[in-house]
Amino acid sequence: MKNKVSFLLTYFDVYELNKLRKFIQSPYFNSNEILVQLFDILRKELEKDKRKELPKESIWKLLYKNKPYDDVRYRKLNSELLKLTEEFLAQEEYNNNPMRQSNYLMDSIGKKKITSLYSSTIKNARNISTKIEKIEPSHYFYLYEMEQNFFELEDYETNRSEKANLEVILNNLDNFYFSEKLKWYCTILPRLLNTSNIYDLKFINEILEYINSNKIENDFINIYNLIVKLYKFPYEKSNFNELLKTIEINSSKFTQNEQFRMFNHLLNFCVSHVNKGDLEYHEHYIDINENLISNGLIFTDGYLSPWRFKNIVQIALRINKFEWTENFIEKYKKNLHPDFRENAVTFNLALLYFYQRSYDKVIYQLQNVEYEDDAYNLSSKSMLLAVYYEMDYIEPLYSLFDSFRAYLNRNKTLSDTRKLSYVNLIKFTKQLSRIIDGDFKSIEKLKSEILQEKNIASDKWLMEKIKEKENSK
Template structure:
């Protein structure tokens, strides 16, 4: 018999609760409306106490706390755990319900409509309040149209329109909101499936894809001022067409005007994310003007104050913005951006992110001594920072003609990569990409200006080798030696 409940659903759920959640759950269990068992409250408190001390959730010990003086009964103890687990599920559902004011009104209207004696004054008050609430609803994404559909359906049931054949009902509103919800949500799911297909080559069988696209295109002018439909339709165009620049510019314009109608995460990840991915695809095809477009998309998010999520900025996003700005020569802008947003980085990643990105800035500014000051004695916990910082350091030593330091670094870097290979912390292909860089740098520093045949062979090898890290920099240095 397993003597603990550490790996049970109940223990897992309780472990996810933060301080506020634990207090709210305690109040929930103390309410006689939800729970009449004192034993379950004791069991809840004791499990939390043991979890906070990282002690095992011993069954016999817990039994002794809730049923004092009785011999352990496994069947009864499992029943206590099952009952508490169900109450925790109900608590989480109750929390979600209380956070969704619209759904509260929908269920309230439904309950009023089901009663034989309707509370007319209450119903009228709720209808008026719900209408005002939806006027003030901050978003115009699919959730808005779903809520409107549910509320309109509740009004229909409240008025008992099904029995009032001679009275004009709100069936038109019900139908319109349902159509606008369905069409927008379906388009959103199509874009999600297409994005995943392109990223991971996963296939999804969605119904009515061609029909939805046809209907949207046919009625597009009638769907103006419905940004959740317009935007996702344009995303589908840039995902499904090879040359879709016109659709990209339409999408960019729509997002710029309507991003505030969507929750922040949706606006950044889905809407701006789709536009950014299109720019990256075009940049990889050699169309440099889309580097400017990508930078514009980042700046739009800053202007619209949606870059931060709960006051925090992802270190990955922070770095991507800086890379694009540096490639465009926006050095002053980059420095201002680092200084303004570094305090918004998660504290555990802040030092690494700031140190590395400042080093990047100094490298582009050709302040090579400052690069070395930033990176020479830093060993990052994060593998990607380690790889990138060593890459920048190698290029810096080359620019300063510090050949001995460069040889030493290539040796230590190779050892580091070998260690990562043994620990299986990096894919073999990624390790090879960095090893190619090391090999080409060591070949590069052996050349003297004017060795055209050797340099031509090196250039050919760099171009022919797939995935070489910092390949553009290598080609630039080869070109300098060829002059």
């Protein structure tokens, strides 16, 4: 198992490692040359193989050729290097936030009473604030701090006859507080609607009443207020349409994280309606995801999640967008991580062929693939089970019953609830396969059992097969 600092370094690219070395070399941050040497050793080993690490005794020998190994000293060196690496990460965040820097500078020169710098520092801070192109709610907090520092530097507390910037200070504080309060309330709302969790939310009703009773000129507040309405009144389609339009018009003003957060509320809302069979929201889900992909808002470390890729394909296929799905897979497969790409493409093509009822192609795609991810594995086995049933391949079907059940039994990561849903799928499909056409009594009995059991994977497919049996002569 890697020590903490070696593990942390695996998250750095070459450019960041070079910057980190300069940071560790800086006498302002570090006066121990041995730590630079330790970093170089760890980096060299990292470049050879990220998964392996030199034994600590070997690293010690490279640092201190003739000294006997001292575990306490070695641990202390690693701890100091870890602390420096963490300081570097914090420093990088600070360097990437010019407004925070200017606020710290104003605070510092104010404490030291360097009056000759007041005017230029205030001017520079205001210039920086106007050049921020992409904002998030914290932007208003930095504006609040800036105006507060400006108030103190101008000594408005003494000159009380001046109007000062008190109104601006409070407006920025309100914008920050309202935006953040609503943002987190929108995170809580789905939990309130879908679980029995209880949250003590102070002032939220008063804030909402104020916002809805006054003209608010803050885009964050208005958008999150619309998201609140979306969750509270889910069947009023005008809320969805207004929110979608408002986000699309204003999204270019916001950071990528904020844009994704807003669009993700729309996606979650779409999924809730998709699960109820609302066809209109299938289209919305697809369109929003395509927008997020094309604008690079949906990627993690530069890649599209294979699970989101699968969800998009699955929802498109539910409304028979076969050609669109094939084009989507081909167009965006390059955006999948190389470690997942081949299996994800294989599975999603199989899914396309399944909806097209090209069952031979499904078998060809899936029969020799074993996925590391549980979700893909379960979906793959469920699809094969359905295909063998559809094609009346009894021997492979019964063999899959056994291997699927064995997989569920040995899997230690799946919850009992999730396991049971697939155990029920196996059980009911097996019963279904034994019912001969025309045995309506057995069909009704099985249908009743399925309807009573709330936890079944692929329950819609099972009910479709029951209906086919009911209509058989």
